[in-house]
Amino acid sequence: MNRALFRLSLACLVMFALLLINVNYVQAFESNSLASRPGNARTFDSQFQFQRGSIVADGTGGPATIAESLPVKGSTTGNTTFQRHYPNGPEYAPITGYDSIYGATGIEAAYSKYLAGTASSLTVHNLISLLSGKPKQGASVYLTVSPKAQEAAYHALLDDGGHQAGVVALNPSTGAILAMASDPSYDPNLLTTLDGTTLNKVDKQLLADPSQPLLNRAINETYPPGSSFKIITGSAGFSTGKVAGPQATISAPQPLRLPNGNFLNNDADESCFGGNPTVTEAFLLSCNTAFANIGMKVGGPTLQSYANKFGWNDSNLTIPMQVSPSVIPRITDPSFTAMSSIGQFDDQVTPLQEAMDAAAIANHGTVMKPYLLKYVQAPDLTQLAATTPSVLSQAVSSKVASDVGSMMVQVTQNPNGTAYQTAGPPAVGTSLVIAGKTGTAENTVSGAGLDDAVFTCFAPANNPQIAVGVIVKGGGFGADAAAPIAVKIIEAYLGVH
Amino acid sequence: MTALSRPATTRPSADAAVPLPRGRRRTELLMLAFAVGVVLFAYASVGFGLNGKLPAGLAEYGLAFAVIVLIAHLAVRRFAPWADPLMLPLAALLNGLGIVMIYRLQESGRNGNPGIQISTISSSTTTSQVLFSALGVAAFVAVLVFIREVKVLQRYTYTLGVVGLVLLAIPAVPGMPNSTVPGTGAKIQIGIGGFTVQPEQFAELALAVFFAGYLVAKRDVLSLAGRRFLGIDLPRARDLGPVLIAWGASLLVLVFESDIGTSALFFGLFVAMLYIATQRTSWLLIGVLLFVFGAYVASKLFSHVGERFTSWLHPWAGNNPTHIAYQTVQGLEGLGYGGVLGAGLGHGQPFWTPLVQSDFIVTAFGEELGLTGLMAMLLIFGLVVERGLRSAVGVRDPFAKLLAGGLAFAIALQVFIIVGGVTNLIPLTGITTPFLSQGGSSLVATWALIALLMRISDTARRPAPQPIQDEGMTQVVRAG
Numbered sequence A: 001m002n003r004a005l006f007r008l009s010l011a012c013l014v015m016f017a018l019l020l021i022n023v024n025y026v027q028a029f030e031s032n033s034l035a036s037r038p039g040n041a042r043t044f045d046s047q048f049q050f051q052r053g054s055i056v057a058d059g060t061g062g063p064a065t066i067a068e069s070l071p072v073k074g075s076t077t078g079n080t081t082f083q084r085h086y087p088n089g090p091e092y093a094p095i096t097g098y099d100s101i102y103g104a105t106g107i108e109a110a111y112s113k114y115l116a117g118t119a120s121s122l123t124v125h126n127l128i129s130l131l132s133g134k135p136k137q138g139a140s141v142y143l144t145v146s147p148k149a150q151e152a153a154y155h156a157l158l159d160d161g162g163h164q165a166g167v168v169a170l171n172p173s174t175g176a177i178l179a180m181a182s183d184p185s186y187d188p189n190l191l192t193t194l195d196g197t198t199l200n201k202v203d204k205q206l207l208a209d210p211s212q213p214l215l216n217r218a219i220n221e222t223y224p225p226g227s228s229f230k231i232i233t234g235s236a237g238f239s240t241g242k243v244a245g246p247q248a249t250i251s252a253p254q255p256l257r258l259p260n261g262n263f264l265n266n267d268a269d270e271s272c273f274g275g276n277p278t279v280t281e282a283f284l285l286s287c288n289t290a291f292a293n294i295g296m297k298v299g300g301p302t303l304q305s306y307a308n309k310f311g312w313n314d315s316n317l318t319i320p321m322q323v324s325p326s327v328i329p330r331i332t333d334p335s336f337t338a339m340s341s342i343g344q345f346d347d348q349v350t351p352l353q354e355a356m357d358a359a360a361i362a363n364h365g366t367v368m369k370p371y372l373l374k375y376v377q378a379p380d381l382t383q384l385a386a387t388t389p390s391v392l393s394q395a396v397s398s399k400v401a402s403d404v405g406s407m408m409v410q411v412t413q414n415p416n417g418t419a420y421q422t423a424g425p426p427a428v429g430t431s432l433v434i435a436g437k438t439g440t441a442e443n444t445v446s447g448a449g450l451d452d453a454v455f456t457c458f459a460p461a462n463n464p465q466i467a468v469g470v471i472v473k474g475g476g477f478g479a480d481a482a483a484p485i486a487v488k489i490i491e492a493y494l495g496v497h
Numbered sequence B: 001m002t003a004l005s006r007p008a009t010t011r012p013s014a015d016a017a018v019p020l021p022r023g024r025r026r027t028e029l030l031m032l033a034f035a036v037g038v039v040l041f042a043y044a045s046v047g048f049g050l051n052g053k054l055p056a057g058l059a060e061y062g063l064a065f066a067v068i069v070l071i072a073h074l075a076v077r078r079f080a081p082w083a084d085p086l087m088l089p090l091a092a093l094l095n096g097l098g099i100v101m102i103y104r105l106q107e108s109g110r111n112g113n114p115g116i117q118i119s120t121i122s123s124s125t126t127t128s129q130v131l132f133s134a135l136g137v138a139a140f141v142a143v144l145v146f147i148r149e150v151k152v153l154q155r156y157t158y159t160l161g162v163v164g165l166v167l168l169a170i171p172a173v174p175g176m177p178n179s180t181v182p183g184t185g186a187k188i189q190i191g192i193g194g195f196t197v198q199p200e201q202f203a204e205l206a207l208a209v210f211f212a213g214y215l216v217a218k219r220d221v222l223s224l225a226g227r228r229f230l231g232i233d234l235p236r237a238r239d240l241g242p243v244l245i246a247w248g249a250s251l252l253v254l255v256f257e258s259d260i261g262t263s264a265l266f267f268g269l270f271v272a273m274l275y276i277a278t279q280r281t282s283w284l285l286i287g288v289l290l291f292v293f294g295a296y297v298a299s300k301l302f303s304h305v306g307e308r309f310t311s312w313l314h315p316w317a318g319n320n321p322t323h324i325a326y327q328t329v330q331g332l333e334g335l336g337y338g339g340v341l342g343a344g345l346g347h348g349q350p351f352w353t354p355l356v357q358s359d360f361i362v363t364a365f366g367e368e369l370g371l372t373g374l375m376a377m378l379l380i381f382g383l384v385v386e387r388g389l390r391s392a393v394g395v396r397d398p399f400a401k402l403l404a405g406g407l408a409f410a411i412a413l414q415v416f417i418i419v420g421g422v423t424n425l426i427p428l429t430g431i432t433t434p435f436l437s438q439g440g441s442s443l444v445a446t447w448a449l450i451a452l453l454m455r456i457s458d459t460a461r462r463p464a465p466q467p468i469q470d471e472g473m474t475q476v477v478r479a480g
Helices: A001-027 A031-035 A043-048 A090-098 A104-111 A111-116 A120-132 A148-157 A196-208 A228-242 A279-285 A288-298 A302-310 A334-340 A351-364 A398-413 A478-494 B025-051 B059-080 B086-105 B124-145 B155-173 B200-222 B236-257 B262-277 B283-303 B303-313 B328-336 B360-394 B399-420 B440-461
Strands: A055-057 A064-073 A078-087 A138-141 A163-170 A177-183 A367-369 A374-378 A383-386 A391-394 A435-443 A453-459 A468-473 B190-192 B195-197 B225-229 B232-234
Touching: A001 A031, A001 B262, A001 B328, A001 B360, A001 B399, A031 B328, A043 B328, A055 A090, A064 A090, A090 A104, A090 A148, A090 A177, A090 A228, A104 A111, A111 A138, A120 A383, A120 B328, A138 B190, A148 A163, A148 A177, A148 A478, A163 A351, A163 A478, A177 A478, A228 A279, A228 A288, A228 A302, A228 A351, A228 A398, A228 A435, A228 A453, A228 A478, A279 A398, A288 A302, A288 A334, A302 A334, A302 A351, A302 A391, A351 A367, A351 A398, A351 A435, A351 A453, A351 A468, A398 A435, A398 A453, A435 A478, A453 A478, A468 A478, B025 B059, B059 B086, B059 B124, B086 B124, B086 B360, B086 B440, B155 B200, B155 B236, B155 B283, B195 B440, B200 B236, B200 B262, B200 B399, B200 B440, B236 B262, B236 B283, B262 B283, B262 B399, B283 B303, B328 B360, B360 B440, B399 B440
Parallel strands: A055 A138
Antiparallel strands: A055 A064, A064 A078, A138 A374, A163 A177, A163 A468, A367 A391, A374 A383, A435 A453, A453 A468, B190 B195, B225 B232
């Protein structure tokens, strides 16, 4: 029987070896991924035992701390615990997100590793604080957001008469996000309670709210772009050579009979410079029939490929939060292409994409990848990670960008321009020149009665510092509802009034 | 490897001056002192970890534990002087660490300590566990006192077989009070007075004796070869009876008591002992095939078995982490939180894991002592098994050999099933972790099991009676 016993002891050896290998796998190799798994009660709870890093808006007008951990007395233990605090909660909520005991969103989730101090680049630092007996502390995340622009953006949205709206402001030459606001917003401070029952209640209320305050309208809600899409249609026309240039004339009948027999009208069925305008005239008056003609000349698939170069249809874009893709479908039917080229049909866009469109024109046709992270700073003040601006794509040539840019200037500077009254000299004076495009989109989708108001722009026109995309759901005319919001942000950011 | 198969007892011949194997009781005492030291240190560490102070009851618990252990040592000195010197210290260390962890879990959220109070632990749980340890050592001493040779148990082979089955079946009898373990679906206990007893813990011992007695008697028949198939000698069909009965019985345990772990443990024990007795690999294969088949059918027939498979394969999928795999996930996250060096006693958050004081206690050790501590504890279990198998190899009597081999393997299998289950190596089945889990039945039964192994090792290591050296005297008588 000894031979069998020997074999059985080998079996025991194998069983113990398997157990040892498995615990090594779980505790040594998987340890970090288990710890950083969202919903891990232990790491979430231990976060409240030490000071999580701050989130700082470090753009123009900053730095301003927008999320920090403050010591509170633990109710059950008497030990010091930390609770998250958001000084300007609703204003920055689309950026910070929240960090609750059940999970996190926004920057809190995306850079949780740094904020919680579990990133591998913080290992040495953590070891040193452990050995020197210092309390563990998370790294701070510095963002590109400009407190000036953000404040203006949020308050402009609040003052728009209760419409739902989203806005994004970018630095056109880097892609740095200067402001990102959404209305209605929520107060992330309500979600930082350490009491699970209270948190559940607040969470349920927010989720049940029909105005969807948790939705980040700047990047996660799409609207029909309306006439603002004419920037892309015009760019495609110039780039393909189907339209010679801004001074070329283009047929703009009222109405335009489409190949499928339907009629396409200009806004308010108005005539467009007698039906034979230059492209610039058609652009500043926003004539639908002219750009429908340009779209049909370019063709649906080519139009889509130009939109894609501006960043449309990109479902992988992160800033680091996931951005919902702006959609322009691939259309071969010329009648539908006509509709699509004036931002109707199935076109859908986020405020971020609107800002990216203007930024591309402002930045000589180069689309920069939008980003929020400026740098990460360890508690010992060393810099751990920083964003280097990167090119997303070259949408159009510098020449085409300059041509489209000059047309956008006419929108605000020509007395006939759609945004002359709200973003031109009567509104901002003559020292500041904003280049923009209005959009007023029929929103059969949102069914809010009034049209969605869109405005996309950059300023100053001759030396672009900021590009803004605004969409106000059910706001009415883009020039009336959306342009003033963009103007407020630009003025605040550039410091001109 | 050759060392393992060499008999432990070196028989000194009359003329060679071979030193007698020493009992090594002094080694045992030294190791015991070390074990008690580790346990006291760990206990103090819990207090410092929780609130920076020496824990209450250090002197009382420490003294009680030391006395219990000392009594066990004295009993070994008196009744099993040749027994293996490592087993008792290893058992005492595991038992002590178990008490320390239960105290740590009891204090979570109590008496101003950080953490969340665990509802399934009362403020007297540690005291009970110390009392159970005393009871366990009493059982240990009783076995050593009353069973001077394991061979006597062979006489009660069938009696103990019946006793084992009855013990196993009691909780399944309809109308038994408190038969379901709170927080689980397992019907494996009965309420007696204010206490609950899990008879299956004792059934394991009785059945191991029964298997050993039965197999020693029948092993010649059972090892007869029938057909040859794929190079393996299959046993004769008519000899399949016992293995099928054991299989059926373990399935019945599963169906009526919803206790997959115990069912697997008993069947594994039987197959292993069948293999030791007959040395036929075919029995192992048949056993494994029957088990896999049974497990598969059970997973299809019973939703709770199926759920265990799902949570084993896909613990992170969908809403599994918050539903069927919640316990597994909490255990794994605890292990991950501990990492290589552990959070430190009192610094972890084992209270998140349901039933952390019983089935999942290993994850609490992993969380607070880290990979390092958990590996050390697994190695301690490994050493206990190794010492048991060593005794089996050393003892000559086939019944004792079979019993020791079976009992040692039972510990290994039990540790594998529960530790493998909570670390998600194999599907989770709730059984107790020997010596560590909270609960008296398991502790008493495991101490009795260790006593049986030590009794067998005492037999194995006992030197042969000294030859009488007075031949010269008899030569005085001369003829004429």
